[in-house]
Amino acid sequence: MTAPVRRAGVPEATVGRLPLYLRALTALLDQGITSISSEELATLAGVRSAQVRKDLSHLGSYGVRGVGYDSEQLSAQISQELGLTQEWPVAIVGMGNLGRALAAYGGFTGRGFRIVALVDDDPEVVGTVVEGLTVTTLTALGTSGTAVAIGVITTPAPAAQTVAEQLVLLGVRSILNFAPGHLVLPDGVDVRGVDLATELQILAFHEQRRLLAISTHDPLVADVDAGPDCDLGRGALG
Numbered sequence: 001m002t003a004p005v006r007r008a009g010v011p012e013a014t015v016g017r018l019p020l021y022l023r024a025l026t027a028l029l030d031q032g033i034t035s036i037s038s039e040e041l042a043t044l045a046g047v048r049s050a051q052v053r054k055d056l057s058h059l060g061s062y063g064v065r066g067v068g069y070d071s072e073q074l075s076a077q078i079s080q081e082l083g084l085t086q087e088w089p090v091a092i093v094g095m096g097n098l099g100r101a102l103a104a105y106g107g108f109t110g111r112g113f114r115i116v117a118l119v120d121d122d123p124e125v126v127g128t129v130v131e132g133l134t135v136t137t138l139t140a141l142g143t144s145g146t147a148v149a150i151g152v153i154t155t156p157a158p159a160a161q162t163v164a165e166q167l168v169l170l171g172v173r174s175i176l177n178f179a180p181g182h183l184v185l186p187d188g189v190d191v192r193g194v195d196l197a198t199e200l201q202i203l204a205f206h207e208q209r210r211l212l213a214i215s216t217h218d219p220l221v222a223d224v225d226a227g228p229d230c231d232l233g234r235g236a237l238g
């Protein structure tokens with residue numbers, strides 16, 4: 001079966017790995033390392049080196065034999081491909097434990113995202129100041145004229161579908177949903193779900209296989225590829 005290909009010709013699976021490469025490159029550049037081989041990048045990103053070369057070839061980047069890739073150039077290329085050369089305005093809806101933690105996370109800035117609005121529907125929360133922003137309602141956000149490109153949902157699950165629909169009505173086309181459950185939204189709206197419980201269940205599965213392999217002395221039982229590192233939010237949080 002052929003992998004789904006985005007309009008620009010870069011497969012979705014490659015797009016999913018680009019943030020891993022970018023994070024590795026950013027760390028290298030911070031250390032003043034200006035070139036990197038595909039093997040080194042593969043180790044840092046947790047994928048195979050042939051995969052790195054194939055992924056980067058989709059961007060037209062082939063590296064130089066014996067030298068590797070120019071870290072800065074590659075970082076700029078990946079940033080451009082991911083649309084990170086401009087800053088995307090983000091609204092977080094649900095100013096509870098998780099919403100506040102995300103609002104306080106400094107790692108979005110400088111990675112192409114700026115939190116422009118914090119939203120809640122609890123009258124006791126609306127109007128309070130969190131991380132320098134006054135918490136507002138979705139209705140007020142709609143009338144404020146504040147442009148929002150990405151909506152982050154951190155409400156309890158029962159509210160998530162309605163919140164998502166309200167965000168779409170405000171023109172938001174990209175949603176990162178932390179609430180458990182599947183959102184049903186019109187075509188053209190991109191939704192990514194982050195669910196720590198699912199990730200823990202996958203780890204539990206592999207842990208169980210390992211224990212089974214030890215008790216049965218059968219290494220084949222444990223020989224299940226856990227796949228590349230799961231990066232929650234594909235690099236958004238790490």
Ligand SMILES: NC(=O)c1ccc[n+]([C@@H]2O[C@H](COP(=O)([O-])OP(=O)(O)OC[C@H]3O[C@@H](n4cnc5c(N)ncnc54)[C@H](O)[C@@H]3O)[C@@H](O)[C@H]2O)c1
Pocket residue numbers: 093094095096097098099119120121122125154155156157159162163177178179180194195196197
């Ligand atoms: N994805 C993950 O890995 C992960 C991890 C932890 C929590 N969660 C989920 O994140 C969500 C938030 O968790 P929490 O502990 O921060 O909850 P919380 O109860 O502390 O906060 C929820 C906030 O959402 C607000 N809210 C409720 N309905 C709303 C609406 N219609 N519009 C705007 N705001 C609304 C509430 O007033 C509250 O401030 C839950 O769905 C939880 O299951 C997911």
